[in-house]
Amino acid sequence: MNDRDRIDRDRNDHALIVERLARLAAALDRRDWDAIAGIFTPDATGYRRKGRTEIVATIRAHLGGCGPSQHLLGNHRVEIDGDRARSLTYARVYHQGAGAYEGRFYECFGEYEDHWQRTSEGWMLASRVFGMTMSTGDFGVLQPG
Numbered sequence: 001m002n003d004r005d006r007i008d009r010d011r012n013d014h015a016l017i018v019e020r021l022a023r024l025a026a027a028l029d030r031r032d033w034d035a036i037a038g039i040f041t042p043d044a045t046g047y048r049r050k051g052r053t054e055i056v057a058t059i060r061a062h063l064g065g066c067g068p069s070q071h072l073l074g075n076h077r078v079e080i081d082g083d084r085a086r087s088l089t090y091a092r093v094y095h096q097g098a099g100a101y102e103g104r105f106y107e108c109f110g111e112y113e114d115h116w117q118r119t120s121e122g123w124m125l126a127s128r129v130f131g132m133t134m135s136t137g138d139f140g141v142l143q144p145g
Helices: 003-030 033-037 052-063
Strands: 040-046 069-081 084-096 105-119 122-137
Touching: 003 033, 003 069, 003 084, 003 105, 003 122, 033 052, 040 052, 084 122
Parallel strands: 040 122
Antiparallel strands: 069 084, 084 105, 105 122
16 A cells, blocks of 8 residues: 555544544434444443443443433544554533433533544444543433433
């Protein structure tokens, strides 16, 4: 592969990963548990858990019973290394309370560090860590569904 082909492939991979991040954010906000699972490799690590089933269960325990949320992502930095990649993405996540927590909110800010693996199904998350830098509001709005 010549340098021009490698640059084109890396640009395309960068765009595909940023799109996967956007799809994951939307799936989190829609509470689309199957779509969330479909972005992680079967043995992924994330949210202090191992395996996509455990990862989704942990996410569900936080978002399943809270009101609407919005995951805003930006400042994407993606490094491609063959069939592996690393992305660093700023996040601002707003959660609205529901039920007993109606009228309250919890908002957090930080950066996702994601490691990706190219598979036959496209780029999939092999690991995810959220480094929170600040938060405001009532953490109690995060409830299981």
